[in-house]
Amino acid sequence: MESIKGGVNVESQFPKKQILNEDGKLADDSYKIRLTEELVKSLYTKMLRARLFDRKGVNLQRQGRIGTYVPFEGQEAAQIGSAMAMGEGDWMFPTYRDHGATLTFGHSVKNVLLYWKGRQEGCIPPAGKNIFPPAVPIASQLLHAAGTAWAEKMKGTDRASIVYFGDGATSEGDFHEGLNFASVFNLPVVFFNQNNGFAISVPIEKQMKAKTIAQKALGYDIEGIRLDGNDVFSVYFHTKAAIDKARAGGGPTLIEAVTWRYGAHTTADDPSKYRDQNESLIRRETTDPLIRLEKYMKLENMWDTQWSADLEKELTAEIEAAVKEMENERPPHVNDMFDHVFAENPWTINDQKEAYALMRGE
Amino acid sequence: MESIKGGVNVESQFPKKQILNEDGKLADDSYKIRLTEELVKSLYTKMLRARLFDRKGVNLQRQGRIGTYVPFEGQEAAQIGSAMAMGEGDWMFPTYRDHGATLTFGHSVKNVLLYWKGRQEGCIPPAGKNIFPPAVPIASQLLHAAGTAWAEKMKGTDRASIVYFGDGATSEGDFHEGLNFASVFNLPVVFFNQNNGFAISVPIEKQMKAKTIAQKALGYDIEGIRLDGNDVFSVYFHTKAAIDKARAGGGPTLIEAVTWRYGAHTTADDPSKYRDQNESLIRRETTDPLIRLEKYMKLENMWDTQWSADLEKELTAEIEAAVKEMENERPPHVNDMFDHVFAENPWTINDQKEAYALMRGE
Amino acid sequence: MTTAVETKKLTLVQAVTDGLRTMMKEHENVIVLGEDVGRNGGVFRATDGLMDEFGEKRIIDTPLAESGIIGTSIGLAMNGFRPVAEMQFLGFIYPAFNQIMTHASRIRARTLGAFTVPMVIRAPFGAGVRAPEIHSDSVEALFTHMPGIKVVVPSNAYDAKGLLIASIEDPDPVLFLEPMRCYRSSKMEVPEGKYTVEIGKGSVLKEGEHVTVLTYGAMVDPVLKAAEQAEKHGIHVEAIDLRTLYPLDKDLIAQSVQKTGRVVIVHEAPSTGGLGDTLVSLINDTSFLYMKAPVERVTGFDTPVPMFALEDHYLPDKARVTSAIHKVINF
């Protein structure tokens, strides 16, 4: 009864779309022609880069070289596939867990690291990159994405927004308002949900009774798509289609990418309190997005052990260099705190700034 | 394209259910046996009472005897049909427009009038009646209804909540959170939407792109029902079914009662700014819920001109008596403002109260 | 040399409309959005006629969702527009609180200026018009405590237009509060076209050397009445309309307070935590040695605004202000 309302089985309308299956074989041959070696290698490269970055992040936290870090291992296909589908000038609104996406879209490795070092610079994207800082209040960013998309629409460009959010985020009022505004004003925005099964400790069954997130699109008369979020091809092509539709004036899309985080919610979290981490280990064997793509590449003769080894070396070097940059960054100045609240400091802030300088003997 | 997503025409799953058609004939004969003369007359009586009350409210406002008033003429079937479906001990959460419902459920005419006279007493239901004061912040009351229903569930009673809200209210985050909490915790609550086509001046087409409100239930995997809100039989029997289901542990239902307000949003509103009020006049001929029921009663030989005239007289007298009571109510005491913020006044409020009394020479 | 400036007689709410029209004509990127602001022209007619003049793309009726209005406005503001978002009443701004508190007000600081949010939030506010519950809240102090947003409150038509234009031109978010009670209480000559009243500057409504009365918005009226009354008792009140609540006009306030040594503060928001507390604190910081009497605050009470049968009791009036003036004078 739960799943059949008004005589219709809702979730059956939202099958988990796959292009690349667990064995590394194409579930849908029609995409074959678009799967150029260049594209495939590029997807793999970005995923590997994200994974190496992520592992580095966890290590840096363990070593006390940055603060709490939020790992995303397991979600690389979802993040990289979707980010690769975006174009220059588009807008990206990530959460705290979406560095895979932002790095792929052109964020600087150094700045992303600085974010986790508690540095405000971590909120600043490279010039020309419309990447918003990670949204901390859950689901609030959906509205910003709708807003920037609305602006592009009014300017008459063909730019779009993508916004990331988790399964837990769908419970917030802002999720609903974001989808409704985008629907009513037919805005060029892709709502990209990473359903990783948990909001910290809360499993999705406690978050909602609906069996899919995609079906929530029905309430807004917008398109909803559910897909295998560990299948980078499925993510890439479906996001691209949604973005293309948005650019063409076809309005918003809700994409549910079903995935899993292998690690903890954050480095401050102990997942053994609420789930069996062995399950993650086992899942990994069949679902790891990098392994799956590697299988495909091997089957398609796109894999080259030397290439892979070189790639890992190169990416590691890039990340290490960024870590150095992060650690060599000039220390923050206290005035960074005072001088950017407004375009010009009001007397309140100026008085406080001066008094504080005085007290410190400056 | 708008209405067919994923190959499914969503709104066709939510036909506007009718039992009594515009001509006063049964659209669905299976209800015939339950339509006792007693029930039919009682529905008519409560609707007429509500209409007379409402017209009185508008007049009192015009005469300056109460403040701004919110009329509901046209929505009597929706309000009375649903309120009649509720049982002793159930909870009711109305908006500012739902006096038809609250009066039917046992609110005092005098107190409802006091509400519009700016009296706090208007927020107090008769002893034993679980009627919450009108919710002013749109959609906020959905959560209260879920909360009281949750409490009944935890206590193990079979009591339920009903909550009223408009088409505009569906855009607020609290609408979404209310439905989701009720769904997740399987709460005995009926979400009763009166879709009267407008949120003040904003037509529903600007409020949402979805063609029905009922379909929003799909996002929460709960039952959604769309019905002719001017058909009091449809409202009564479907609400009753939803309430019975709730009592039996079947969880929440979203009911969309499609209706129309014939008058202004409030007595401070000028509908001619945003819609053609002639349309309301024309609509009325075919949709007025009282006329429709009268037709049925005539066809079924339940109508008696004398009965009808006596009824109107009796109800008018009841309302006039309540108006007198309202106008004879002792004037409010300023201490009503001070003495109920907390169970016991903190010194702040006591100091303020004393200083104010002193200033007034008391 | 004098420049002839055309003026017209406008109510405060008409001056708001005029300010919006002026800026919309001048800047394509100024847009207005909110509930019922379009065809209906707003529940107070503040946007009356603008949809006809500027079209549905720039005067936008939104769904009924305040977080949605502010959240999308933030996106619009970050991407080249100057949204003027209307909250139908200040008492309905609460669903948008998260968007204002964690985003609108912080984006510049968070990104060290890389992203900015030049937007205006307009909201009618205050009691005294027999409005239903919640419609009468005065919660300006929630926002003066919020880093990163300015708070402006005109009390008359001239200031309303000039401050609104200044707010729209401001590079940062501004909460623009419109006292409902003043919407149509009087008319005033308002210049045609563009002019600004500087944000952060109060105005001396009446000079006097015995006692300073600090107020804003709808309370200007009872304050001026009380000042007139005091005059009859030989008490010369200096009445100041603060006009901007954040940042306060510290110098103007300090000068006046140091001149008089006696202060009454009048606002209708609840007492504890209201702007009065902040003003007492500012006086403590700037003028301690000048004070001849404790500051008196005449404010709303620590209660919700009651329904309208009692709201006149809730609201500070001439009698309460007068009583406070005498109290500080006789200390």
Add this chain to the structure above:
Amino acid sequence: MTTAVETKKLTLVQAVTDGLRTMMKEHENVIVLGEDVGRNGGVFRATDGLMDEFGEKRIIDTPLAESGIIGTSIGLAMNGFRPVAEMQFLGFIYPAFNQIMTHASRIRARTLGAFTVPMVIRAPFGAGVRAPEIHSDSVEALFTHMPGIKVVVPSNAYDAKGLLIASIEDPDPVLFLEPMRCYRSSKMEVPEGKYTVEIGKGSVLKEGEHVTVLTYGAMVDPVLKAAEQAEKHGIHVEAIDLRTLYPLDKDLIAQSVQKTGRVVIVHEAPSTGGLGDTLVSLINDTSFLYMKAPVERVTGFDTPVPMFALEDHYLPDKARVTSAIHKVINF
């Protein structure tokens, strides 16, 4: 006669758990709800073990929706339960602002007592633990300005348990703020079983006659350090932990202030509109003639709490408090 009371050594967060457990054992209608409060025991372990002890029906993991949590808690409270709702961090209370402001705090007043909302909202708060953005907000003043809700802030384990129990027993809504920095900073002997610390009463942490320092929560620590330091210079500080922010302990504050004539107020929330302003105002009202120097406020700045690389600058510390003590002494 002495009664032997069993005690155990607990951190503040353990005392919170102990308080919850005590009340849940005693009253069937006390329930706990929030994000991750169940199996996970809360992100700070404040509800650790309670689900095992009391079951899923009384320790409830909710969907991720603060308005939903508070809104349903209101319904639960009106209908016989005593919900203790957890906001994961105070910085995430904003989505629930509307429910608290227009309902939880007003239902008694609106209905002249016909409906009441006996509920507790618990929230960790404050900076200094290197938490991510928004997690460190101190916005107690938003709630002390809100009619109809009490605000309580323990600074140690004993008070935490006693105040929490008093809050749960209170017939009205109480915002119970838990300073994260104090969660595990020390252990203290805490009595077993039920006891209360009265809401509305501050406590004198250290007596002294030269200067009164008013503070609460995590700022107690730097204040006591500064007091110790001042002692070396022969300055005797009277340090007061306010414990309840609404209603303030007026008499205790006035007595101390009138004794010393010199006051420093310390809180980490932004300066303008912070509790400091309200305290200055209270001192103005009660103790004008006793004051020998302007009150000094040592507070967070009028800026958002910066990310953690700079948060130590944002937070008042021993040096800033000491400097303020000297300033009021040397005035």
